[in-house]
Amino acid sequence: MAKIDEAKEMYGKMGVDVDAALEKLKKVRVSMHCWQGDDVLGFDSTELTGGISTTGNYPGRASNPAELMSDIKEALSLIPGDHKLNLHASYAITKEKVDRDKLEPRHFKDWVDFAKENNLGLDFNPTFFSHPKAADNLTLSNPDKSIRDFWIEHGKASRKIAAYFGKELSITALNNIWVPDGYKDVPADKIGPRRRLKEALDEIFTENYDEKYMLDSIEGKVFGIGVESCTVGSHEFYMNYAAKNNKMCLLDTGHYHPTEVVSDKISTMLLFNEYLALHVSRPVRWDSDHVILFDDELKEIGKELVRCDALNRVFIGLDFFDASINRVAAWVIGMRNMEKAILYGSLMPHAALRKMQDNADFTELMVTLEELKTCPFGSVWDYYCEMQNVPQGKAWFDEIKKYEQDVLAKRQKKVLLAV
Ligand SMILES: C[C@H](O)[C@H](O)[C@@H](O)C(=O)CO
Numbered sequence: 557m558a559k560i561d562e563a564k565e566m567y568g569k570m571g572v573d574v575d576a577a578l579e580k581l582k583k584v585r586v587s588m589h590c591w592q593g594d595d596v597l598g599f600d601s602t603e604l605t606g607g608i609s610t611t612g613n614y615p616g617r618a619s620n621p622a623e624l625m626s627d628i629k630e631a632l633s634l635i636p637g638d639h640k641l642n643l644h645a646s647y648a649i650t651k652e653k654v655d656r657d658k659l660e661p662r663h664f665k666d667w668v669d670f671a672k673e674n675n676l677g678l679d680f681n682p683t684f685f686s687h688p689k690a691a692d693n694l695t696l697s698n699p700d701k702s703i704r705d706f707w708i709e710h711g712k713a714s715r716k717i718a719a720y721f722g723k724e725l726s727i728t729a730l731n732n733i734w735v736p737d738g739y740k741d742v743p744a745d746k747i748g749p750r751r752r753l754k755e756a757l758d759e760i761f762t763e764n765y766d767e768k769y770m771l772d773s774i775e776g777k778v779f780g781i782g783v784e785s786c787t788v789g790s791h792e793f794y795m796n797y798a799a800k801n802n803k804m805c806l807l808d809t810g811h812y813h814p815t816e817v818v819s820d821k822i823s824t825m826l827l828f829n830e831y832l833a834l835h836v837s838r839p840v841r842w843d844s845d846h847v848i849l850f851d852d853e854l855k856e857i858g859k860e861l862v863r864c865d866a867l868n869r870v871f872i873g874l875d876f877f878d879a880s881i882n883r884v885a886a887w888v889i890g891m892r893n894m895e896k897a898i899l900y901g902s903l904m905p906h907a908a909l910r911k912m913q914d915n916a917d918f919t920e921l922m923v924t925l926e927e928l929k930t931c932p933f934g935s936v937w938d939y940y941c942e943m944q945n946v947p948q949g950k951a952w953f954d955e956i957k958k959y960e961q962d963v964l965a966k967r968q969k970k971v972l973l974a975v
């Protein structure tokens with residue numbers, strides 16, 4: 557008997573329809589973040605600021621649009637399904653010298669063409685860091701009105717660009733605002749900066765866009781490097797702002813206290829909001845942005861998205877950046893793991909489990925959950941990869957090694973020759 561037939565039989569005995577689970581997974585577009593490919597540098601700056609950092613010096617970093625696109629294509633060829641690409645404003649492709657407040661849709665036309673060629677949706681993020689006007693980590697909350705106005709214009713420009721993506725691709729684009737604003741040491745005034753951030757957001761959001769094309773999200777955080785004592789855009793700030801202004805909250809799994817888990821927040825957010833956005837990351841002791849693994853918390857997130865029937869209400873994006881390993885492999889590992897987590901969550905008899913809980917059959921609930929853990933998940937995942945014409949098991953890594961030898965290593969050589 558083929559492995560997949562054995563798996564279908566075993567899952568069937570647990571009350572799970574494997575084919576239905578695979579159909580569900582096929583429809584999910586995960587947003588792959590472009591910034592894993594170049595250590596978040598973008599094309600308009602040479603230094604990463606904003607309280608985030610990459611560590612490592614693995615050879616072959618993409619340093620121009622052609623290289624980044626080539627690496628993204630390589631990664632996509634090893635990831636099952638059709639997805640989205642998440643861009644930052646710092647990745648505009650233009651020969652003009654254009655500052656961030658003056659960015660226009662045309663500066664992203666090459667990305668739209670790329671998305672069309674590769675069957676991708678696009679998401680967008682204004683870039684409020686790695687810029688001289690963000691040098692002291694105060695952008696939309698800066699006491700200096702001229703700096704605030706610059707960033708407000710950037711926020712407005714980014715919404716227009718996101719709406720252009722949505723219209724061109726017929727896939728709603730998410731425009732996510734994250735600002736690094738905060739204070740290294742105990743501030744004397746917290747309500748002032750938060751009021752300025754609130755008013756700046758109000759200005760950014762004055763124009764209405766068709767929700768078919770673009771939706772806004774706002775991303776809070778506990779702290780960043782250099783702004784350890786106060787983050788202006790905290791979780792509570794954005795949760796309240798979003799509720800009052802009909803905006804979407806974006807929960808980054810690395811942006812909470814170490815014992816808090818985002819998987820436990822999803823159901824609450826879904827009860828009070830039509831949509832939710834995620835940045836799936838892996839915090840190791842802090843917001844370290846490690847590559848996501850198929851670990852317990854990722855499985856919990858996958859389970860929650862499925863059992864809340866929320867796969868069409870949650871914008872799933874990834875957010876990690878590791879410069880210590882092959883960057884293309886990092887994308888493939890993370891994207892495949894996110895998909896595995898959704899599949900894992902789909903291979904569970906949720907209605908029956910819910911009934912056990914409601915009937916206080918906690919013993920049977922525990923027994924069933926434990927048995928599910930040893931069901932042949934791997935055979936179903938391999939089958940999905942085969943259906944989607946991407947390598948199964950570890951075979952995808954052979955392709956990465958070849959790409960490293962043929963493409964990435966040559967980039968490094970070019971740099972050495974130039975030295
Ligand atoms: C580059 C991203 O936009 C950034 O990581 C942001 O989303 C974040 O999570 C900052 O900690």
Ligand SMILES: [Mn+2]
Pocket residue numbers: 734775808835875
């Ligand atoms: Mn994030």
